[in-house]
Amino acid sequence: MKRLVLLAAALCLSGAAYAVEPAEMLKDPALEARARDVSKELRCVVCQNETIDESHAEIAHDMRVLVRERITAGDSNQQIIDYMVSRYGDYVRLSPRFMTSTLILWIGPFVILLIGGFVVAARLRQAGLDPDLQIPDEQLAAHSEMGDKT
Amino acid sequence: MTDTVATQPRPQKKASRWPYLIPLVAVLALGGVFAKRLLDVERGVEVNALPTVLLDTPVPAFDLEPLPGHAQGLKNEDLKGQVYLINFWGSWCVTCLYEHPVLLKVAAAGDIPIYGVAWRDTPEKSLAWLAERGDPYARSGQDPNSKAAIAFGVAQAPESFLVDAQGIIRYKQAGPISMQDWQTKIQPLAAMLKAQQKQ
Numbered sequence: 001m002k003r004l005v006l007l008a009a010a011l012c013l014s015g016a017a018y019a020v021e022p023a024e025m026l027k028d029p030a031l032e033a034r035a036r037d038v039s040k041e042l043r044c045v046v047c048q049n050e051t052i053d054e055s056h057a058e059i060a061h062d063m064r065v066l067v068r069e070r071i072t073a074g075d076s077n078q079q080i081i082d083y084m085v086s087r088y089g090d091y092v093r094l095s096p097r098f099m100t101s102t103l104i105l106w107i108g109p110f111v112i113l114l115i116g117g118f119v120v121a122a123r124l125r126q127a128g129l130d131p132d133l134q135i136p137d138e139q140l141a142a143h144s145e146m147g148d149k150t
Numbered sequence: 151m152t153d154t155v156a157t158q159p160r161p162q163k164k165a166s167r168w169p170y171l172i173p174l175v176a177v178l179a180l181g182g183v184f185a186k187r188l189l190d191v192e193r194g195v196e197v198n199a200l201p202t203v204l205l206d207t208p209v210p211a212f213d214l215e216p217l218p219g220h221a222q223g224l225k226n227e228d229l230k231g232q233v234y235l236i237n238f239w240g241s242w243c244v245t246c247l248y249e250h251p252v253l254l255k256v257a258a259a260g261d262i263p264i265y266g267v268a269w270r271d272t273p274e275k276s277l278a279w280l281a282e283r284g285d286p287y288a289r290s291g292q293d294p295n296s297k298a299a300i301a302f303g304v305a306q307a308p309e310s311f312l313v314d315a316q317g318i319i320r321y322k323q324a325g326p327i328s329m330q331d332w333q334t335k336i337q338p339l340a341a342m343l344k345a346q347q348k349q
Binding site: 045046058059062063065066084085086087088089115118119122123126 | 166168169172202203204210270295296297299300301302303305306
């Protein structure tokens with residue numbers, strides 16, 4: 001049993017494997033943690049939806065190494081991300097910036113939710129149920145009694 | 151279990167139909183987006199190409215080691231004052247095979263020099279490729295750890311950049327240059343840039 005638990009734990013943890021190789025890592029754990037943070041912000045340019053932290057592509061490897069070199073040289077996280085954006089464009093950010101061309105990404109879900117709300121309200125009204133209607137207590141009680149019987 | 155529910159009288163209210171149109175409109179809009187992409191592919195528009203942020207900006211600084219046996223490496227400062235094409239390639243790159251004969255022809259025509267960046271490759275393999283297939287490059291440099299490639303925003307080989315005499319990137323080709331690309335896009339632009347240079 002204990003073995004099984006250990007195996008299950010090992011399998012669960014192995015899901016979090018990353019592409020970073022031991023040879024790439026910085027000796028200073030604080031700097032390495034920063035490198036990981038930056039790497040998770042940057043998209044691998046040949047694999048569409050992976051961060052360079054996860055990707056095994058060779059260019060992603062080289063970008064990770066560059067991130068670590070810049071950190072060691074004293075650049076801030078933002079400076080490194082800005083450098084990559086200046087080379088590859090906004091594409092390289094995994095989380096899109098809030099700007100005119102990404103407006104639909106950011107507010108789209110809320111607009112759809114709003115439309116959904118209107119549709120539901122319209123349907124309820126159509127079915128003769130006013131969503132704002134206050135149901136008298138005795139009616140409600142009668143309803144729940146009926147429910148109890150079935 | 152059969153349709154006992156359906157026998158219930160429904161409220162005689164005038165039903166509003168517009169909410170039913172929303173999915174239809176959404177599907178049509180989505181279909182329009184897909185159709186545009188498909189037509190783009192049909193017309194040969196590079197749909198997956200990254201937008202070129204470096205267009206009309208100065209060429210990044212680079213200083214690359216020469217291939218063994220070659221006298222000169224590749225340095226951006228040495229290339230100033232001329233219109234040139236810089237080409238990122240690798241012996242591991244399949245589409246470079248397709249592009250290579252075009253580069254040889256362009257180099258032989260002698261309109262503009264082509265400079266080669268042997269990207270992420272061993273010098274032995276790069277030299278073997280050039281020895282076997284011919285060397286279109288006026289000069290070559292090595293970029294084993296993608297320093298120059300990242301500075302140029304290169305994602306996949308081959309990629310080429312047309313640089314003017316002021317060191318400004320004027321054109322980027324992601325993917326192999328075909329003879330048609332050369333004749334219809336790059337050659338005319340290069341000729342125009344060279345004419346401007348003489349003025």
